[in-house]
Each structure stands twice: as C-alpha cells, then as structure tokens.
Amino acid sequence: MNTTNRAMARLQASCADKGPLCVGLDTDPTHLPPEVLKKYPSPADAVLAYNLALIGTTAPHAGCFKVQIAYYEALGIAGLSAYSATLKAVRAAGVPVIADVKRGDIADTAKAYARAHFSGDFEADIITVNPYMGFDTLEPFLEFVESAGKGAFVLLRTSNPGMKDVEWLPLSDEGAAAAGVGAGSRVLDAVGAALSRIGERFGSDGVAPFGAVVGCTEEEDARALRDRYPNLFFLIPGYGAQGGAARIAATLLDRAGGTVNSSRGILTAWKKDPSLAAARDAGTLTLADIAAAGGRAALEAKNDLLGAKALLAGDRR
Amino acid sequence: MNTTNRAMARLQASCADKGPLCVGLDTDPTHLPPEVLKKYPSPADAVLAYNLALIGTTAPHAGCFKVQIAYYEALGIAGLSAYSATLKAVRAAGVPVIADVKRGDIADTAKAYARAHFSGDFEADIITVNPYMGFDTLEPFLEFVESAGKGAFVLLRTSNPGMKDVEWLPLSDEGAAAAGVGAGSRVLDAVGAALSRIGERFGSDGVAPFGAVVGCTEEEDARALRDRYPNLFFLIPGYGAQGGAARIAATLLDRAGGTVNSSRGILTAWKKDPSLAAARDAGTLTLADIAAAGGRAALEAKNDLLGAKALLAGDRR
Numbered sequence: 001m002n003t004t005n006r007a008m009a010r011l012q013a014s015c016a017d018k019g020p021l022c023v024g025l026d027t028d029p030t031h032l033p034p035e036v037l038k039k040y041p042s043p044a045d046a047v048l049a050y051n052l053a054l055i056g057t058t059a060p061h062a063g064c065f066k067v068q069i070a071y072y073e074a075l076g077i078a079g080l081s082a083y084s085a086t087l088k089a090v091r092a093a094g095v096p097v098i099a100d101v102k103r104g105d106i107a108d109t110a111k112a113y114a115r116a117h118f119s120g121d122f123e124a125d126i127i128t129v130n131p132y133m134g135f136d137t138l139e140p141f142l143e144f145v146e147s148a149g150k151g152a153f154v155l156l157r158t159s160n161p162g163m164k165d166v167e168w169l170p171l172s173d174e175g176a177a178a179a180g181v182g183a184g185s186r187v188l189d190a191v192g193a194a195l196s197r198i199g200e201r202f203g204s205d206g207v208a209p210f211g212a213v214v215g216c217t218e219e220e221d222a223r224a225l226r227d228r229y230p231n232l233f234f235l236i237p238g239y240g241a242q243g244g245a246a247r248i249a250a251t252l253l254d255r256a257g258g259t260v261n262s263s264r265g266i267l268t269a270w271k272k273d274p275s276l277a278a279a280r281d282a283g284t285l286t287l288a289d290i291a292a293a294g295g296r297a298a299l300e301a302k303n304d305l306l307g308a309k310a311l312l313a314g315d316r317r
Numbered sequence: 318m319n320t321t322n323r324a325m326a327r328l329q330a331s332c333a334d335k336g337p338l339c340v341g342l343d344t345d346p347t348h349l350p351p352e353v354l355k356k357y358p359s360p361a362d363a364v365l366a367y368n369l370a371l372i373g374t375t376a377p378h379a380g381c382f383k384v385q386i387a388y389y390e391a392l393g394i395a396g397l398s399a400y401s402a403t404l405k406a407v408r409a410a411g412v413p414v415i416a417d418v419k420r421g422d423i424a425d426t427a428k429a430y431a432r433a434h435f436s437g438d439f440e441a442d443i444i445t446v447n448p449y450m451g452f453d454t455l456e457p458f459l460e461f462v463e464s465a466g467k468g469a470f471v472l473l474r475t476s477n478p479g480m481k482d483v484e485w486l487p488l489s490d491e492g493a494a495a496a497g498v499g500a501g502s503r504v505l506d507a508v509g510a511a512l513s514r515i516g517e518r519f520g521s522d523g524v525a526p527f528g529a530v531v532g533c534t535e536e537e538d539a540r541a542l543r544d545r546y547p548n549l550f551f552l553i554p555g556y557g558a559q560g561g562a563a564r565i566a567a568t569l570l571d572r573a574g575g576t577v578n579s580s581r582g583i584l585t586a587w588k589k590d591p592s593l594a595a596a597r598d599a600g601t602l603t604l605a606d607i608a609a610a611g612g613r614a615a616l617e618a619k620n621d622l623l624g625a626k627a628l629l630a631g632d633r634r
Contacts, residue, residue: 162451
C-alpha cells in the first residue's frame with residue numbers, strides 16, 4: 001500500500017509553506033453588503049462572485065480552503081452550481097480544498113457520496129465525514145484514497161456545547177474494551193482509535209489519508225487531545241467568530257499539526273475594517289473593497305496563529 | 318405549543334390508510350436496463366423518468382416515499398435537478414416524502430441545512446438527521462417544525478455491522494447519568510432519551526415532530542428497542558435487499574408504529590419479475606415494463622408487511 005496520501009501530503013506541505021490558516025468559504029448572501037448583493041441577478045451569483053474575489057485576496061495567506069456545502073444547498077440548484085464553480089476555482093488556484101459535507105452513510109450509499117464529492121461537478125481533494133453509523137461507513141471513502149489520492153477528516157470532537165451529548169460520553173469498561181481503548185475512555189476515543197488504526201495501515205512513515213475534526217474551547221482539553229492522538233492531522237474549527245483563541249488552536253497544531261479554519265471572521269471582515277468606515281456608512285462598498293478586507297483579515301489570522309505557535313514553542317523551551 | 322406535528326401526523330395517517338411501506342427512490346442509473354437507459358440524453362434524465370413512472374405505479378401501495386440524496390449528488394448538478402423534480406412529483410401526488418439526507422451540523426450551518434431541505438428547490442416534508450455532534454444540532458430543525466409543520470427522523474440504531482462501533486457502545490454509570498438514562502445504557506439510548514424528551518414538549522396526546530431511524534437484524538433486538546421507545550415513530554430500513562425479514566419489521570411497527578423502507582427490491586424488481594423474462598432476455602424492456610414490475614413488487618412488499626403484522630398480532634392473542 002502507498003504510505004503517503006496525496007491529498008493529505010499536499011495539504012500538509014501547503015500548511016507548512018503558507019501557514020496553518022484554512023479560509024472557510026461558508027458564504028451566505030447575508031455576508032455581503034446590500035449594495036454589492038443587489039448588483040447580481042441572484043444571491044447565488046453574488047455568492048460566487050464574492051468567493052472568486054476572496055480566493056484571489058486570501059490565497060496567498062491560505063494553507064487551504066474549506067467550503068461548507070450547507071450554505072450552497074440552502075440556495076438550491078443555483079447555489080450548488082456556485083458551489084461547484086467555487087471548488088473548481090480553488091483547485092485551479094492550486095490550493096488544496098476541503099469540502100465540509102459531513103456525510104456518513106452505509107455501503108452503496110456511502111459509495112455514492114464518495115463519487116459525489118471525489119469526482120464530477122463537486123470534486124474536492126478532501127471531505128469531512130460523520131462516523132456515527134460506524135467505521136464500515138468509512139471504507140467506501142478509502143477506495144478513493146487508493147485510486148485517486150483523496151483524503152478525509154472524520155468528526156472526532158466538536159466545539160459546540162452539544163458535544164457533551166454523544167462525543168463526550170464516558171464508556172463502561174466493557175464498552176472501552178469493545179472499542180479497543182483504555183478504561184475511562186469516551187465515545188470520541190473509539191473514533192480516534194479507529195482513525196489511528198486506519199493510519200497505521202498506511203505505514204508509520206507515510207501520511208495517513210484520514211485526519212480528525214477537533215475543536216476545543218479550553219486549553220487543557222486541547223492539550224489532552226493533542227497528546228492522545230499525536231499522529232492525527234487535525235482540522236480545527238472554532239477559531240475566530242466561534243470564540244476559540246489562537247492559543248488553543250496553537251496547542252492543537254502541535255505534534256502532527258493541523259489546519260485552523262476561520263470563516264465568519266474573514267467573510268464579514270468588511271463590517272469592522274477601519275479603512276472601510278466611510279464607504280460602509282455611505283453604502284458604497286464594492287466587491288473589491290470587501291474582498292480586500294477579507295484578504296487583510298486572512299493575513300491577520302495567519303499571523304495571529306503563527307505568533308501563538310511561536311509563543312507556545314517558546315514556553316516549552 | 319401545537320401538540321400535533323403536521324408532517325408526522327400526515328405520514329402516520331397515510332401509513333394507517335395505505336400500509337406501512339415506504340418506497341425508496343435511491344435510484345442509480347445502474348438500476349435501469351441498458352436498453353432503457355440509452356433512450357435518455359443523460360443518466361440523470363433516465364433516473365428522473367424512472368422515478369416519475371415508479372411514483373405512478375407504486376403510489377397506491379406507498380404510505381410514503383423516501384428519496385436518498387446521495388445517488389443524486391453522485392450525478393452532480395443534473396442529478397440534483399432530478400432530485401428536486403422527484404420531490405416535487407411526490408408532493409404533487411399528495412404522498413408524504415422523506416428526504417434521506419442524514420445532515421447534522423451546528424448553529425448557522427444547521428439552519429442552512431434546514432432551509433435547504435425544508436424550503437426551496439429541495440423541499441421535503443420530513444428529513445433524516447445525524448445526532449453525533451449533539452442535540453443542539455437538532456434545534457434549528459425544530460424551528461421549521463413550529464413554523465412549517467416539518468418533521469425529522471434522527472439516526473438511532475442502524476442495521477449495518479458497524480453500528481457496534483459507536484451507537485451500540487455501553488456507557489459507564491457516569492455517562493448514563495450525564496445522558497439521563499439508566500445504568501447499562503448504550504450510546505443510542507442517550508439519543509433515544511433526547512428524542513423522547515423532545516416528544517414530551519409536544520404533549521403526550523400529540524404527534525411528536527421527531528421519529529427515529531431504527532434498523533435491526535435480530536427479532537430480539539427489535540423487540541427490546543420497540544419496548545424501550547414505545548412513543549417514537551420509527552423509520553425502518555433494512556427490509557428486503559438489506560436482508561431484514563418482514564417479521565422483524567413487523568415487531569418494530571408495534572406500539573407507536575413506523576414505516577418500512579424498501580428501495581432495491583422495488584427499483585430492481587424488473588431483474589427477477591417472471592412476466593418480463595422474454596423481454597429481459599431479448600433486451601427489449603421498456604420504461605413502462607420496469608415501472609410496472611416496481612409496482613408489483615411494492616404491492617407484494619406491502620402485503621408481506623401487513624401479513625407479518627397480522628401474524629404477530631395473532632401470536633400475542
């Protein structure tokens with residue numbers, strides 16, 4: 001078996017080169033000022049135009065992009081055409097793209113999802129996957145790992161309050177033994193252990209095809225998770241608008257590393273950008289203005305993350 | 318609060334009237350014979366034509382329809398146009414339609430999924446939802462329950478072998494207490510208890526907005542789950558092509574009832590239908606032939622389920 005996953009290796013190289021920021025194109029029409037929105041024949045057209053402009057201004061600071069399909073599905077067929085064009089534009093720019101689809105289903109249905117998001121109109125490099133139905137639901141994605149070098153991030157520990165409802169529940173000793181994890185483990189550890197096992201199939205020197213989605217709101221939790229899964233590459237949401245701090249993200253970037261998503265903070269940077277105050281008040285913002293504000297916010301986020309990483313490394317010396 | 322959910326009440330009335338069969342339109346181009354497929358300009362056009370014909374022949378025997386979006390996503394934009402047209406056709410036929418999308422995400426993203434599948438191009442009556450990220454991810458769907466009378470089935474216990482990996486893991490006493498369930502409970506019980514609590518908000522006389530997806534391969538498991546959640550309406554996959562038997566389905570149909578999905582057995586009924594042997598061998602099957610075979614298979618499935626239900630009721634007298 002090939003021990004290096006192409007998509008994950010590209011992603012990791014890109015994040016090493018350009019910094020750990022993942023620019024999130026979770027673009028909703030409400031993220032645009034009305035004076036820009038009204039220039040386009042439909043909300044989906046406006047969203048696509050904004051994405052194309054943002055890809056231009058943020059790509060220099062982006063280790064990767066993540067596109068959240070929910071916002072495009074909400075706009076129907078036109079929205080999904082904009083989604084498809086957005087993926088193509090990121091791929092054309094040569095930056096790795098993660099499709100945040102959180103799909104999860106069994107057998108032939110999972111194969112259909114793999115075809116949907118690893119080929120054709122909605123082809124991405126890497127997708128996000130939900131493990132609730134069990135680890136046989138991951139296998140169909142592994143076929144594309146082998147044949148097309150694609151990768152996936154599996155939901156492990158999310159940063160929303162509800163993460164305590166399922167992910168965080170402690171297992172009985174019997175449950176832990178069944179999952180092949182130690183006493184005192186939680187549901188998420190069963191998932192983490194499965195991902196580590198899949199990684200081992202790819203050899204300890206290679207780049208594993210599956211990473212994990214890990215969000216934390218406390219540094220202590222972040223440290224514990226990072227140390228428990230030293231070999232998993234993390235997709236880290238919850239930085240910026242979701243209230244996470246750079247230091248928590250930097251903790252999760254330790255060991256095997258990861259990429260840190262910021263969506264809202266970049267998409268709506270024009271609402272707070274001091275240089276746009278006059279145009280904002282006058283209602284004369286342009287697409288170029290708001291995309292430039294996104295670019296500045298991306299650079300700031302990247303520097304914030306790199307600074308926190310350096311501080312953390314300094315603390316440990 | 319309105320104690321009767323409109324979509325779930327319609328679904329339950331329809332299943333009481335026309336039987337518990339849920340016809341699954343998990344339609345893939347490979348489900349059509351080549352001589353029919355080649356008559357259409359694209360695979361998506363062929364899939365839509367087959368769906369429209371099948372809706373006609375199976376609606377008299379269908380308590381509801383379920384459309385699995387994965388097969389349409391796999392065909393890209395054209396596939397999702399066929400998906401949209403399929404949903405509209407089922408709704409126009411006056412039969413409740415479940416969108417099997419298994420979405421699950423947090424906050425604004427969950428709201429976007431709710432807009433996507435409860436309004437616009439992809440409007441369905443009821444959707445399926447994945448609870449891994451926690452019960453705050455269910456709340457945005459409840460807004461559409463209130464405002465538009467929509468409903469949802471939440472994944473509880475699935476019939477694939479991997480269900481043991483997460484759903485079936487036993488909780489520690491601490492975990493059970495945190496989830497508000499009894500000692501010895503499993504992960505799926507945390508989900509079931511949350512669904513029961515949501516149901517109680519709607520009053521004990523009403524029809525709850527959330528049901529549960531429950532698949533079993535053993536009758537004993539089915540009986541235990543049915544008795545543990547007497548008030549949840551079940552969406553039951555795994556009948557027919559997935560190897561489940563009518564008796565297990567009938568067990569799950571007890572108490573609050575449910576609807577039993579058959580997809581493959583209906584979609585590919587033409588492959589085994591004795592009356593089509595000559596046309597099959599000659600490669601001269603028509604769309605009308607294969608849709609008629611689907612209609613016969615749906616009637617047979619309905620009668621099989623009703624027979625098993627009657628037998629089970631007889632056993633208990």
